[in-house]
Amino acid sequence: MSITxxxxxxxxxxSQQVQxxxxxxxxxxxxxxxxxxxxxxxxxxxxxxxxxxFTSATSHIRAYFASSTLRLTAVAFSLVAMLGVYHxxxxxxxxxxxxxxxxxxxxxxxxxxDKLLANKTGYDYNARFNAYTQQYxxxxxxxxxxxxxxxxxxxxxxxxxxxxxSNQQVVVSENLIASLNTHGRIEGDIxxxxxxxxxxxxxxxxxxxKQSAKALMC
Amino acid sequence: MSIGASLQSLIQGKRTTxxxxxxxxxxxxxxxxxxxxxxxxxxxxSNKLFYFLRxxxxxxxxxxxxxxxxxxxxxxxxxxxxxxxxxxxxFTIARRTLIDECRKNSKIEYNSEAVEALSLSEQLKxxxxxVENDVAKGLEKDAFKACMQLLPYKQKEALSLQFEGFTVxxxxxxxxxxxxxxxxxxxYAKDALRTMLEKL
Numbered sequence: 001m002s003i004t005x006x007x008x009x010x011x012x013x014x015s016q017q018v019q020x021x022x023x024x025x026x027x028x029x030x031x032x033x034x035x036x037x038x039x040x041x042x043x044x045x046x047x048x049x050x051x052x053x054f055t056s057a058t059s060h061i062r063a064y065f066a067s068s069t070l071r072l073t074a075v076a077f078s079l080v081a082m083l084g085v086y087h088x089x090x091x092x093x094x095x096x097x098x099x100x101x102x103x104x105x106x107x108x109x110x111x112x113x114d115k116l117l118a119n120k121t122g123y124d125y126n127a128r129f130n131a132y133t134q135q136y137x138x139x140x141x142x143x144x145x146x147x148x149x150x151x152x153x154x155x156x157x158x159x160x161x162x163x164x165x166s167n168q169q170v171v172v173s174e175n176l177i178a179s180l181n182t183h184g185r186i187e188g189d190i191x192x193x194x195x196x197x198x199x200x201x202x203x204x205x206x207x208x209x210k211q212s213a214k215a216l217m218c
Numbered sequence: 219m220s221i222g223a224s225l226q227s228l229i230q231g232k233r234t235t236x237x238x239x240x241x242x243x244x245x246x247x248x249x250x251x252x253x254x255x256x257x258x259x260x261x262x263x264s265n266k267l268f269y270f271l272r273x274x275x276x277x278x279x280x281x282x283x284x285x286x287x288x289x290x291x292x293x294x295x296x297x298x299x300x301x302x303x304x305x306x307x308x309f310t311i312a313r314r315t316l317i318d319e320c321r322k323n324s325k326i327e328y329n330s331e332a333v334e335a336l337s338l339s340e341q342l343k344x345x346x347x348x349v350e351n352d353v354a355k356g357l358e359k360d361a362f363k364a365c366m367q368l369l370p371y372k373q374k375e376a377l378s379l380q381f382e383g384f385t386v387x388x389x390x391x392x393x394x395x396x397x398x399x400x401x402x403x404x405x406y407a408k409d410a411l412r413t414m415l416e417k418l
Contacts (some may be wrong), residue, residue, distance in 0.1 A: 003412045011415075012381040015362040016269050022357040029281050030268070034260055037288040041256050044292060105243060107258040129254045157383075159262055161239050169239055173261050 106130065108206055109173035130205050132176055149198045150212065153190055160209075162196065170198065172206065180209065187211060240304035248295040260288065263305060266382055267312055273366060273378050274316060283319055287312040306384060310392045313375070341368050342417055365414040373407035376400050 020026065108130045151170060155161040158174035172180075180186050188211025190196060199208040237245075240262055247255035267287065271280035290311050298307060348364035366374060372393070379389045386404075390397045 003415055005408070008408060008411060009381055011362045012366075015360050015366070016265075018358050018360045019269065019272075019363065020265070022352070022360070023277075026268070029277075030264055033264065033281065033285050033288070034257070036285060037260060037292070038253055038257060040289055041251065041253060041292050045251055105239065105246070105255075105258065107254065107261075109258075109261050129257065155239070158265070169242070171239055171258065171262070174265075 105169045105171060107171045107173075108132065108176055110175050110179075130203075132179075132205060146202050147200045149200065151196055151198050153192055153194050153196060156192060162198070164198075172209075176206075180206070185209065237300065238304070241300065241302070244295070244298050244304045244307075245300055248298050251295065256292070259291075259304070263308055264288075266305075267308060270309065270378050270382060271312060271316060273363075274371065274375060275320070279316070279319060283312060283316045286315050286319075290315065303388065305382075306388045306392060309379065309382075309384070313392055338413065338417065341365075341414055344368055345414060345418065361415070361418055365411055365418075368414070369407050369410055373403045373410070376403040377407040377411075380404055 110132050149164055151162040151164045153160060154163050154169075158177075160172045160177055162170040162172070164170055177186070185208040187208065188194075188196075190209065190211050195212050197210045197212045198206055199210065201207050240259060243255045243259050243262075246252070247259065264284070268280055268284050271283050274280075275283070287308065291308065294311075298304070345361060345364040345368065348367070349359045349361050352359050366378070369377065375393060376389055376395075379392060380386075384392065386397055386400050389395075389404075390400045393400065395403075
Protein backbone atom coordinates (compact mmCIF):
# COMPACT_ATOMS: atom_id res chain seq x y z
CA MET A 1 0.00 0.00 0.00
CA SER A 2 1.26 3.45 -0.90
CA ILE A 3 2.43 5.90 1.75
CA THR A 4 -0.33 8.41 2.56
CA UNK A 5 0.03 12.18 2.77
CA UNK A 6 -0.50 11.99 6.53
CA UNK A 7 2.31 9.45 6.89
CA UNK A 8 4.62 11.72 4.88
CA UNK A 9 3.72 14.65 7.14
CA UNK A 10 4.45 12.55 10.23
CA UNK A 11 7.76 11.41 8.74
CA UNK A 12 8.67 15.08 8.21
CA UNK A 13 7.93 15.93 11.86
CA UNK A 14 9.92 12.89 13.04
CA SER A 15 12.81 13.95 10.84
CA GLN A 16 12.72 17.44 12.40
CA GLN A 17 12.90 15.86 15.87
CA VAL A 18 15.77 13.54 14.84
CA GLN A 19 17.72 16.48 13.45
CA UNK A 20 17.16 18.38 16.66
CA UNK A 21 18.58 15.44 18.64
CA UNK A 22 21.40 14.76 16.17
CA UNK A 23 22.62 18.29 15.90
CA UNK A 24 24.21 19.07 19.25
CA UNK A 25 25.51 22.31 17.78
CA UNK A 26 22.03 23.51 16.75
CA UNK A 27 21.15 24.58 20.28
CA UNK A 28 24.35 26.62 20.55
CA UNK A 29 23.82 28.09 17.09
CA UNK A 30 20.29 29.07 18.08
CA UNK A 31 21.43 30.78 21.29
CA UNK A 32 24.22 32.58 19.41
CA UNK A 33 21.78 33.74 16.74
CA UNK A 34 19.27 34.87 19.33
CA UNK A 35 21.85 36.95 21.18
CA UNK A 36 23.06 38.51 17.90
CA UNK A 37 19.53 39.36 16.77
CA UNK A 38 18.60 40.94 20.12
CA UNK A 39 21.91 42.85 20.20
CA UNK A 40 21.11 44.23 16.74
CA UNK A 41 17.68 45.30 17.98
CA UNK A 42 19.28 47.05 20.96
CA UNK A 43 21.78 48.75 18.66
CA UNK A 44 18.95 50.16 16.55
CA UNK A 45 17.07 51.36 19.64
CA UNK A 46 20.21 53.10 20.94
CA UNK A 47 20.99 54.78 17.61
CA UNK A 48 17.44 56.15 17.45
CA UNK A 49 17.84 57.56 20.95
CA UNK A 50 21.19 59.18 19.96
CA UNK A 51 19.55 60.66 16.86
CA UNK A 52 16.81 62.20 18.97
CA UNK A 53 19.32 63.60 21.48
CA PHE A 54 21.38 65.11 18.64
CA THR A 55 18.32 66.81 17.13
CA SER A 56 17.36 68.25 20.47
CA ALA A 57 20.91 69.55 21.17
CA THR A 58 21.12 71.19 17.73
CA SER A 59 17.85 73.00 18.27
CA HIS A 60 19.07 74.33 21.63
CA ILE A 61 22.31 75.66 20.12
CA ARG A 62 20.41 77.35 17.30
CA ALA A 63 18.07 79.00 19.73
CA TYR A 64 21.00 80.13 21.86
CA PHE A 65 22.78 81.80 18.96
CA ALA A 66 19.72 83.50 17.56
CA SER A 67 20.33 87.22 17.86
CA SER A 68 16.87 88.49 17.16
CA THR A 69 13.39 87.50 18.25
CA LEU A 70 12.41 87.07 14.60
CA ARG A 71 15.16 84.48 14.00
CA LEU A 72 14.26 82.71 17.18
CA THR A 73 10.63 82.62 16.11
CA ALA A 74 11.63 81.37 12.65
CA VAL A 75 13.74 78.58 14.16
CA ALA A 76 10.96 77.62 16.56
CA PHE A 77 8.42 77.63 13.76
CA SER A 78 10.55 75.39 11.53
CA LEU A 79 11.17 73.01 14.43
CA VAL A 80 7.48 72.77 15.17
CA ALA A 81 6.77 72.22 11.48
CA MET A 82 9.45 69.52 11.27
CA LEU A 83 8.20 67.78 14.38
CA GLY A 84 4.67 67.97 13.04
CA VAL A 85 5.71 66.34 9.75
CA TYR A 86 7.73 63.73 11.64
CA HIS A 87 4.79 63.01 13.92
CA UNK A 88 2.42 62.66 10.96
CA UNK A 89 4.98 60.32 9.36
CA UNK A 90 5.10 58.20 12.49
CA UNK A 91 1.34 58.06 12.78
CA UNK A 92 1.11 57.04 9.16
CA UNK A 93 3.84 54.45 9.58
CA UNK A 94 2.10 52.60 12.40
CA UNK A 95 -1.43 53.10 11.14
CA UNK A 96 -1.89 49.47 9.99
CA UNK A 97 -1.56 48.16 13.53
CA UNK A 98 -3.48 50.99 15.15
CA UNK A 99 -6.83 49.47 14.26
CA UNK A 100 -6.19 46.54 16.58
CA UNK A 101 -6.19 46.33 20.30
CA UNK A 102 -3.21 44.19 21.21
CA UNK A 103 -3.83 41.97 24.19
CA UNK A 104 -1.13 41.44 26.77
CA UNK A 105 0.95 38.39 26.00
CA UNK A 106 2.64 36.49 28.81
CA UNK A 107 5.52 34.53 27.45
CA UNK A 108 7.12 31.68 29.38
CA UNK A 109 10.45 30.30 28.22
CA UNK A 110 13.93 29.30 29.40
CA UNK A 111 16.33 31.86 30.79
CA UNK A 112 19.32 30.09 29.22
CA UNK A 113 18.06 31.41 25.91
CA ASP A 114 17.83 35.03 26.90
CA LYS A 115 20.37 36.50 29.23
CA LEU A 116 19.66 39.86 27.65
CA LEU A 117 16.08 39.91 28.80
CA ALA A 118 16.81 38.85 32.35
CA ASN A 119 18.07 42.32 33.30
CA LYS A 120 15.22 44.21 31.73
CA THR A 121 12.30 43.45 33.94
CA GLY A 122 11.85 47.18 34.62
CA TYR A 123 10.69 47.82 31.06
CA ASP A 124 7.04 48.48 30.39
CA TYR A 125 6.36 45.52 28.16
CA ASN A 126 3.01 44.55 26.84
CA ALA A 127 4.58 41.17 26.25
CA ARG A 128 5.66 40.02 29.67
CA PHE A 129 8.48 37.55 29.69
CA ASN A 130 8.87 34.95 32.41
CA ALA A 131 12.27 33.33 32.40
CA TYR A 132 13.02 29.80 33.60
CA THR A 133 16.12 27.73 34.25
CA GLN A 134 16.55 23.98 34.11
CA GLN A 135 17.42 24.01 37.83
CA TYR A 136 14.19 25.82 38.54
CA UNK A 137 12.16 23.16 36.75
CA UNK A 138 14.02 20.33 38.48
CA UNK A 139 13.91 21.85 41.96
CA UNK A 140 11.32 20.53 44.38
CA UNK A 141 11.92 23.42 46.78
CA UNK A 142 10.19 25.90 44.55
CA UNK A 143 7.44 23.54 43.50
CA UNK A 144 4.88 25.24 45.67
CA UNK A 145 1.94 26.78 43.92
CA UNK A 146 0.63 30.01 45.37
CA UNK A 147 -2.11 30.61 42.85
CA UNK A 148 -4.26 28.73 40.39
CA UNK A 149 -5.57 30.40 37.30
CA UNK A 150 -8.08 28.93 34.88
CA UNK A 151 -7.27 29.06 31.18
CA UNK A 152 -8.20 27.37 27.93
CA UNK A 153 -5.76 25.79 25.53
CA UNK A 154 -6.27 27.51 22.17
CA UNK A 155 -3.41 26.25 20.02
CA UNK A 156 -0.59 23.73 20.02
CA UNK A 157 2.21 24.08 17.52
CA UNK A 158 5.20 22.98 19.54
CA UNK A 159 4.48 25.87 21.90
CA UNK A 160 1.15 26.08 23.76
CA UNK A 161 -1.12 29.08 23.49
CA UNK A 162 -3.59 29.51 26.34
CA UNK A 163 -6.08 32.28 27.01
CA UNK A 164 -6.82 33.27 30.61
CA UNK A 165 -9.92 34.83 32.18
CA SER A 166 -8.73 38.36 31.40
CA ASN A 167 -8.53 37.36 27.74
CA GLN A 168 -4.76 37.63 27.86
CA GLN A 169 -2.60 35.21 25.94
CA VAL A 170 -0.23 32.91 27.77
CA VAL A 171 2.42 31.41 25.52
CA VAL A 172 4.49 28.51 26.88
CA SER A 173 7.58 27.67 24.84
CA GLU A 174 8.13 24.24 23.30
CA ASN A 175 11.20 23.60 25.47
CA LEU A 176 9.37 24.50 28.65
CA ILE A 177 6.42 22.25 27.75
CA ALA A 178 8.86 19.38 27.11
CA SER A 179 10.55 20.02 30.45
CA LEU A 180 7.29 20.24 32.41
CA ASN A 181 6.19 17.03 30.74
CA THR A 182 9.42 15.23 31.68
CA HIS A 183 8.92 16.22 35.30
CA GLY A 184 5.29 15.10 35.35
CA ARG A 185 3.94 18.61 35.72
CA ILE A 186 1.46 18.35 32.91
CA GLU A 187 -1.50 16.30 34.05
CA GLY A 188 -4.51 14.99 32.19
CA ASP A 189 -5.45 14.58 28.57
CA ILE A 190 -5.02 18.15 27.41
CA UNK A 191 -6.10 19.04 23.90
CA UNK A 192 -7.21 22.18 22.08
CA UNK A 193 -10.28 23.58 23.84
CA UNK A 194 -9.47 21.88 27.16
CA UNK A 195 -9.98 23.98 30.28
CA UNK A 196 -6.92 23.81 32.47
CA UNK A 197 -5.64 25.16 35.75
CA UNK A 198 -2.29 26.94 35.61
CA UNK A 199 -0.40 26.68 38.89
CA UNK A 200 1.92 29.66 39.47
CA UNK A 201 4.59 30.32 42.09
CA UNK A 202 5.08 33.67 43.84
CA UNK A 203 7.15 34.99 40.90
CA UNK A 204 4.41 34.24 38.40
CA UNK A 205 6.20 31.23 36.93
CA UNK A 206 4.19 28.24 35.84
CA UNK A 207 4.75 25.18 38.03
CA UNK A 208 2.18 22.85 36.53
CA UNK A 209 -0.60 22.63 34.00
CA LYS A 210 -3.48 20.42 35.01
CA GLN A 211 -6.69 19.50 33.30
CA SER A 212 -9.49 20.91 35.44
CA ALA A 213 -11.98 18.26 36.49
CA LYS A 214 -14.58 20.92 37.29
CA ALA A 215 -14.74 24.31 35.64
CA LEU A 216 -12.80 26.91 37.61
CA MET A 217 -14.52 30.23 38.09
CA CYS A 218 -12.97 33.23 36.37
CA MET B 219 -22.40 55.94 19.05
CA SER B 220 -23.73 55.81 15.48
CA ILE B 221 -24.77 52.54 13.86
CA GLY B 222 -21.85 52.84 11.44
CA ALA B 223 -19.35 53.30 14.27
CA SER B 224 -20.85 50.38 16.20
CA LEU B 225 -20.59 48.15 13.15
CA GLN B 226 -17.02 49.26 12.57
CA SER B 227 -16.02 48.50 16.17
CA LEU B 228 -17.76 45.15 15.92
CA ILE B 229 -15.83 44.28 12.75
CA GLN B 230 -12.57 45.49 14.29
CA GLY B 231 -13.29 43.47 17.41
CA LYS B 232 -13.79 40.37 15.29
CA ARG B 233 -10.54 41.03 13.46
CA THR B 234 -8.72 41.41 16.76
CA THR B 235 -9.79 37.99 17.95
CA UNK B 236 -8.80 36.47 14.60
CA UNK B 237 -5.20 37.66 14.97
CA UNK B 238 -2.75 34.90 15.83
CA UNK B 239 -0.20 35.12 18.62
CA UNK B 240 2.70 35.74 16.22
CA UNK B 241 0.82 38.47 14.40
CA UNK B 242 -0.01 40.19 17.70
CA UNK B 243 3.60 39.94 18.80
CA UNK B 244 4.83 41.32 15.46
CA UNK B 245 2.39 44.25 15.57
CA UNK B 246 3.49 44.91 19.11
CA UNK B 247 7.13 44.72 18.05
CA UNK B 248 6.48 47.02 15.08
CA UNK B 249 5.01 49.57 17.46
CA UNK B 250 7.53 49.39 20.29
CA UNK B 251 10.63 47.70 18.92
CA UNK B 252 10.90 45.87 22.25
CA UNK B 253 13.17 42.91 22.96
CA UNK B 254 10.45 40.83 24.59
CA UNK B 255 8.23 40.58 21.52
CA UNK B 256 11.18 39.95 19.22
CA UNK B 257 12.57 37.26 21.54
CA UNK B 258 9.17 35.58 21.70
CA UNK B 259 8.85 35.62 17.90
CA UNK B 260 12.35 34.21 17.58
CA UNK B 261 11.57 31.37 20.00
CA UNK B 262 8.33 30.51 18.24
CA UNK B 263 9.76 30.41 14.71
CA SER B 264 13.55 30.01 14.71
CA ASN B 265 13.64 26.19 14.78
CA LYS B 266 11.23 25.80 11.87
CA LEU B 267 12.97 28.49 9.88
CA PHE B 268 16.38 26.95 10.49
CA TYR B 269 15.15 23.48 9.50
CA PHE B 270 13.57 24.85 6.31
CA LEU B 271 16.76 26.68 5.34
CA ARG B 272 18.94 23.71 6.15
CA UNK B 273 16.79 21.47 4.00
CA UNK B 274 17.50 23.82 1.09
CA UNK B 275 21.18 24.53 1.80
CA UNK B 276 23.79 23.49 4.37
CA UNK B 277 24.21 24.25 8.07
CA UNK B 278 26.63 27.16 7.60
CA UNK B 279 24.50 28.89 4.99
CA UNK B 280 21.30 28.20 6.93
CA UNK B 281 22.81 29.88 10.00
CA UNK B 282 23.96 32.87 7.99
CA UNK B 283 20.65 33.29 6.16
CA UNK B 284 18.70 32.82 9.38
CA UNK B 285 20.57 35.70 11.00
CA UNK B 286 20.15 37.95 7.95
CA UNK B 287 16.44 37.14 7.89
CA UNK B 288 15.89 38.20 11.49
CA UNK B 289 17.89 41.37 10.92
CA UNK B 290 15.59 42.15 7.98
CA UNK B 291 12.60 41.52 10.26
CA UNK B 292 14.01 44.16 12.63
CA UNK B 293 14.70 46.64 9.85
CA UNK B 294 11.40 46.12 8.04
CA UNK B 295 9.18 45.79 11.08
CA UNK B 296 7.10 48.82 10.04
CA UNK B 297 6.24 47.04 6.77
CA UNK B 298 4.34 44.24 8.51
CA UNK B 299 0.63 44.96 8.29
CA UNK B 300 -2.23 43.52 10.28
CA UNK B 301 -4.04 40.83 8.33
CA UNK B 302 -0.74 39.38 7.10
CA UNK B 303 0.45 35.98 8.27
CA UNK B 304 3.70 36.44 10.19
CA UNK B 305 5.17 33.04 9.39
CA UNK B 306 4.49 33.47 5.66
CA UNK B 307 6.07 36.94 5.80
CA UNK B 308 9.11 35.56 7.62
CA PHE B 309 9.58 32.63 5.24
CA THR B 310 9.21 34.93 2.20
CA ILE B 311 12.06 37.10 3.51
CA ALA B 312 14.12 34.00 4.31
CA ARG B 313 13.57 32.43 0.89
CA ARG B 314 14.59 35.60 -0.97
CA THR B 315 17.64 36.02 1.25
CA LEU B 316 18.64 32.40 0.61
CA ILE B 317 18.29 32.77 -3.17
CA ASP B 318 20.39 35.97 -3.12
CA GLU B 319 23.01 34.18 -1.08
CA CYS B 320 23.02 31.13 -3.38
CA ARG B 321 23.44 33.35 -6.43
CA LYS B 322 26.18 35.37 -4.77
CA ASN B 323 28.48 32.53 -3.83
CA SER B 324 27.13 29.93 -6.29
CA LYS B 325 27.84 27.19 -3.75
CA ILE B 326 24.44 25.66 -4.15
CA GLU B 327 22.54 25.53 -7.40
CA TYR B 328 19.13 27.13 -7.07
CA ASN B 329 17.84 24.92 -9.89
CA SER B 330 19.30 21.57 -8.97
CA GLU B 331 18.20 19.98 -12.23
CA ALA B 332 21.18 17.64 -12.07
CA VAL B 333 19.48 15.67 -9.31
CA GLU B 334 16.53 14.97 -11.58
CA ALA B 335 18.91 13.21 -13.95
CA LEU B 336 19.75 10.55 -11.33
CA SER B 337 18.13 7.17 -11.80
CA LEU B 338 16.13 5.65 -8.94
CA SER B 339 18.88 3.17 -8.09
CA GLU B 340 21.43 6.00 -7.98
CA GLN B 341 19.13 8.03 -5.74
CA LEU B 342 18.69 5.06 -3.38
CA LYS B 343 22.44 4.59 -3.29
CA UNK B 344 22.86 8.24 -2.27
CA UNK B 345 20.27 7.82 0.48
CA UNK B 346 21.99 4.69 1.80
CA UNK B 347 25.40 6.40 1.84
CA UNK B 348 23.93 9.41 3.66
CA VAL B 349 22.24 7.19 6.27
CA GLU B 350 25.41 5.10 6.75
CA ASN B 351 27.42 8.32 7.25
CA ASP B 352 24.99 9.42 9.96
CA VAL B 353 25.24 6.04 11.70
CA ALA B 354 29.06 6.12 11.47
CA LYS B 355 29.00 9.50 13.19
CA GLY B 356 26.89 7.99 15.98
CA LEU B 357 23.77 9.87 14.90
CA GLU B 358 20.26 8.53 14.62
CA LYS B 359 19.53 7.58 11.00
CA ASP B 360 17.20 9.82 9.08
CA ALA B 361 16.29 8.33 5.72
CA PHE B 362 13.46 10.81 5.22
CA LYS B 363 15.83 13.80 5.28
CA ALA B 364 18.20 12.00 2.91
CA CYS B 365 15.34 11.40 0.45
CA MET B 366 14.06 14.98 0.75
CA GLN B 367 17.52 16.32 -0.01
CA LEU B 368 17.57 14.44 -3.29
CA LEU B 369 14.47 16.20 -4.60
CA PRO B 370 14.89 19.00 -7.13
CA TYR B 371 15.21 22.36 -5.37
CA LYS B 372 11.83 23.86 -6.27
CA GLN B 373 9.94 20.66 -5.42
CA LYS B 374 11.78 20.37 -2.11
CA GLU B 375 11.01 24.02 -1.35
CA ALA B 376 7.28 23.70 -2.09
CA LEU B 377 6.92 20.43 -0.18
CA SER B 378 8.85 21.70 2.86
CA LEU B 379 6.56 24.73 3.00
CA GLN B 380 3.48 22.53 2.80
CA PHE B 381 4.78 20.33 5.59
CA GLU B 382 5.27 23.51 7.64
CA GLY B 383 1.53 24.10 7.33
CA PHE B 384 1.32 26.68 4.56
CA THR B 385 -1.59 26.55 2.10
CA VAL B 386 -0.99 26.24 -1.65
CA UNK B 387 -1.93 29.91 -2.04
CA UNK B 388 0.57 30.98 0.63
CA UNK B 389 3.29 28.81 -0.95
CA UNK B 390 2.55 30.38 -4.34
CA UNK B 391 2.99 33.84 -2.79
CA UNK B 392 6.15 32.90 -0.93
CA UNK B 393 7.71 31.31 -4.04
CA UNK B 394 6.29 33.89 -6.50
CA UNK B 395 4.78 31.08 -8.56
CA UNK B 396 1.38 30.16 -9.95
CA UNK B 397 -0.87 28.02 -7.73
CA UNK B 398 -1.07 25.29 -10.37
CA UNK B 399 2.73 25.21 -10.66
CA UNK B 400 3.02 24.80 -6.90
CA UNK B 401 0.47 21.97 -6.91
CA UNK B 402 2.44 20.20 -9.64
CA UNK B 403 5.74 20.61 -7.79
CA UNK B 404 4.20 19.20 -4.61
CA UNK B 405 2.66 16.27 -6.46
CA TYR B 406 5.95 15.36 -8.17
CA ALA B 407 7.85 15.75 -4.91
CA LYS B 408 5.46 13.45 -3.01
CA ASP B 409 5.53 10.85 -5.78
CA ALA B 410 9.34 10.85 -5.82
CA LEU B 411 9.50 10.65 -2.02
CA ARG B 412 7.03 7.76 -1.90
CA THR B 413 8.96 5.86 -4.57
CA MET B 414 12.25 6.30 -2.73
CA LEU B 415 10.88 5.51 0.75
CA GLU B 416 9.01 2.40 -0.45
CA LYS B 417 12.09 0.99 -2.20
CA LEU B 418 14.40 1.50 0.78
